[in-house]
Amino acid sequence: MTAFLTIDNVSRLFGPNLSLGEKIAARLGAAVETRSVRAVSDVSLTIRKGETLGLVGESGCGKSTLGRLIAGILQPTTGTVSLEGSPVMEGGTKVTTRVQTVFQDPFASLDPRMKVGDTVSEGPIAHGLTTKSEARRYVAGWFERVGLDPVWVDRYPHQFSGGQRQRIAIARALAMQPDVLICDEPVASLDVSIQAQIINLFLELNRDLDLTCVFISHDLSVVQHLSDRVAVMYLGRIVELGPVAQVFGTPAHPYTAALFGSVPKLVLDADELVRFDTIEGEVPSPLSPPSGCAYHPRCPLATATCSTTQPETRTVSDLRSVACHHYEAQLATAAAE
Amino acid sequence: MTEPVLSVKNLSTHFFTRGGVVKAVDGVSFDLARGEIMGLVGESGSGKTVTGFSLIGLLDAPGRIVEGSVKLNGTELTTLSERAMRTRRGSEISMIFQDPIATLNPMLTIGQQMRLAIDAHERLSPQAAEARSAELLTQVGIPSAKARLRAYPHEFSGGMRQRVAIAIALLHRPAVIVADEPTTALDVSIQAQILFQMRDLARETGTAMIWISHDLAVVSSLASKLAVMYAGRIVEQGPTATLLRDPRHPYTAGLIASLPAMAKPGTPLTQIPGSTPSLLSLPPGCPFAPRCDRADDICKTAPEMTMQANRGWRCFHPVGQDAGVSA
Numbered sequence: 001m002t003a004f005l006t007i008d009n010v011s012r013l014f015g016p017n018l019s020l021g022e023k024i025a026a027r028l029g030a031a032v033e034t035r036s037v038r039a040v041s042d043v044s045l046t047i048r049k050g051e052t053l054g055l056v057g058e059s060g061c062g063k064s065t066l067g068r069l070i071a072g073i074l075q076p077t078t079g080t081v082s083l084e085g086s087p088v089m090e091g092g093t094k095v096t097t098r099v100q101t102v103f104q105d106p107f108a109s110l111d112p113r114m115k116v117g118d119t120v121s122e123g124p125i126a127h128g129l130t131t132k133s134e135a136r137r138y139v140a141g142w143f144e145r146v147g148l149d150p151v152w153v154d155r156y157p158h159q160f161s162g163g164q165r166q167r168i169a170i171a172r173a174l175a176m177q178p179d180v181l182i183c184d185e186p187v188a189s190l191d192v193s194i195q196a197q198i199i200n201l202f203l204e205l206n207r208d209l210d211l212t213c214v215f216i217s218h219d220l221s222v223v224q225h226l227s228d229r230v231a232v233m234y235l236g237r238i239v240e241l242g243p244v245a246q247v248f249g250t251p252a253h254p255y256t257a258a259l260f261g262s263v264p265k266l267v268l269d270a271d272e273l274v275r276f277d278t279i280e281g282e283v284p285s286p287l288s289p290p291s292g293c294a295y296h297p298r299c300p301l302a303t304a305t306c307s308t309t310q311p312e313t314r315t316v317s318d319l320r321s322v323a324c325h326h327y328e329a330q331l332a333t334a335a336a337e
Numbered sequence: 338m339t340e341p342v343l344s345v346k347n348l349s350t351h352f353f354t355r356g357g358v359v360k361a362v363d364g365v366s367f368d369l370a371r372g373e374i375m376g377l378v379g380e381s382g383s384g385k386t387v388t389g390f391s392l393i394g395l396l397d398a399p400g401r402i403v404e405g406s407v408k409l410n411g412t413e414l415t416t417l418s419e420r421a422m423r424t425r426r427g428s429e430i431s432m433i434f435q436d437p438i439a440t441l442n443p444m445l446t447i448g449q450q451m452r453l454a455i456d457a458h459e460r461l462s463p464q465a466a467e468a469r470s471a472e473l474l475t476q477v478g479i480p481s482a483k484a485r486l487r488a489y490p491h492e493f494s495g496g497m498r499q500r501v502a503i504a505i506a507l508l509h510r511p512a513v514i515v516a517d518e519p520t521t522a523l524d525v526s527i528q529a530q531i532l533f534q535m536r537d538l539a540r541e542t543g544t545a546m547i548w549i550s551h552d553l554a555v556v557s558s559l560a561s562k563l564a565v566m567y568a569g570r571i572v573e574q575g576p577t578a579t580l581l582r583d584p585r586h587p588y589t590a591g592l593i594a595s596l597p598a599m600a601k602p603g604t605p606l607t608q609i610p611g612s613t614p615s616l617l618s619l620p621p622g623c624p625f626a627p628r629c630d631r632a633d634d635i636c637k638t639a640p641e642m643t644m645q646a647n648r649g650w651r652c653f654h655p656v657g658q659d660a661g662v663s664a
Binding site: 192193196199221283 | 380381494496497524525526527528529530532533551552553554555557558581591592593595596597598599600602603604605606607608609612613
């Protein structure tokens with residue numbers, strides 16, 4: 001497997017801003033109490049060229065933070081993200097234009113006082129991908145590519161519907177001619193009938209432009225539909241990683257199994273209401289994560305080891321890995337079902 | 338059949354704006370039996386929330402019910418004075434909103450808020466009120482309920498806050514609860530827990546529920562019957578399983594077909610072209626016609642609800658029937 005995008009042991013902490021006194025004290029070696037959150041802990045991943053990796057998990061699991069670390073919007077506290085060997089960030093600034101992002105909310109991510117054509121051409125002009133005089137034609141090309149009428153370049157965001165705005169946001173990302181596209185819940189705020197249109201657009205772009213994608217979503221069916229591999233996150237760690245069909249078919253981590261089980265499914269063949277499984281309890285606070293495996297308080301398979309030892313990430317098969325002490329038992333149960 | 342607890346007939350709610358009249362709800366009719374859960378599905382702007390607000394009498398100007406009737410246990414609600422409506426709102430019909438952060442008062446403890454809700458309709462001693470509050474919190478799955486009564490909303494997680502909102506809605510054992518996307522803001526694992534509890538609660542307490550949602554999968558695992566709204570009208574209604582398995586209206590069929598779960602991974606999804614029309618400039622006739630591949634000249638007149646057994650649809654060219662029947 002050739003690595004195109006490498007995420008090497010990346011962690012990100014969010015802490016309070018220290019006062020000057022505290023900073024000096026910390027420098028002098030005093031133990032300053034900092035209540036920091038490990039939003040992402042020790043994540044290592046490699047993504048192949050042209051692959052779409054789905055990133056799933058509940059809110060607060062760190063999937064958006066990981067997306068921002070990969071996109072070069074956030075600086076990792078430790079570890080590096082690199083694209084074909086060269087880091088995405090250096091000294092706190094993003095040094096590549098090859099990674100671009102599409103955000104969740106197309107109402108918040110477009111400047112309401114800027115013509116949408118200018119929004120799309122701003123980056124490409126700044127980075128010399130087009131010139132001011134050529135910009136209009138350049139933008140029109142990308143508008144057509146995402147299914148927008150090129151005559152709309154002079155309009156403002158409020159003149160568009162949610163689905164159209166998301167297309168504009170996609171055009172803005174693509175106009176930078178990226179190799180990697182980070183999509184952070186790009187269809188979550190759209191209506192069902194519009195969701196399908198945008199999902200189809202992603203499928204088409206992926207195929208035509210040979211993009212490498214990281215697709216973040218809490219909607220498992222969307223991820224299943226679009227991704228080649230999927231990474232399941234829980235409290236900042238990737239607990240399971242593997243090809244979509246395998247992870248969805250026979251989950252190796254008890255959390256993956258429980259998460260998939262709790263998603264309401266469209267029931268067509270039963271006249272009785274189905275009983276679906278629920279996970280007990282809630283996601284613990286990342287400020288004080290449980291000892292050992294973070295999932296152990298909610299896990300039906302948990303034993304004494306789980307509460308003391310953080311499970312290592314083990315390779316199950318070629319493309320699959322899981323961080324669980326009891327993954328073999330889980331796999332056996334999943335296979336039996 | 339037993340007498341329905343809630344009977345809505347030809348309800349129309351319009352908003353009189355400077356830009357024109359917005360027919361947010363246009364001729365909506367349905368019945369709800371005791372303990373029954375009905376899913377009200379539709380996309381944003383389809384009028385599902387306004388329908389909910391109309392039922393519970395929470396419309397603000399420029400919105401107004403212009404036509405139709407809402408009967409709760411035989412009492413007509415649309416003609417009630419605001420004062421008379423107040424005695425019923427919260428005790429006979431109550432509502433759960435989407436965002437529990439916005440519905441709970443951050444300055445009061447949960448116990449105080451529940452006390453206020455009790456006092457609005459009943460005289461109870463402080464001890465009895467506390468006991469009732471704690472009992473309901475336990476019922477909706479909040480551990481150590483008695484101690485939690487002294488906690489403030491910010492001390493609860495999103496899922497727990499929504500449980501508190503549900504407990505408050507249940508305080509007076511209302512006949513009907515209107516739930517407006519109460520699990521949309523929650524994580525899937527928490528959503529599953531709450532959906533499950535609501536099903537049991539409806540069965541145990543006999544409270545009927547209208548569950549407003551944009552998510553077909555959520556209502557399919559919760560509601561026994563469905564109403565699908567489009568541009569202010571119910572375009573199709575019927576028992577959940579039948580309606581989802583064998584939809585009649587092309588819009589319902591399109592919605593179901595566009596779900597990623599319905600297609601093989603990686604293949605293009607069936608999509609409904611275009612977007613939802615503005616309610617200010619609705620085309621005459623069937624509002625779905627401009628997006629519909631079955632539309633023809635007859636669709637320029639508005640279709641009536643065709644009723645067949647326990648289901649109905651508003652379409653001249655329904656899907657999935659034998660050609661002979663629909664002609």
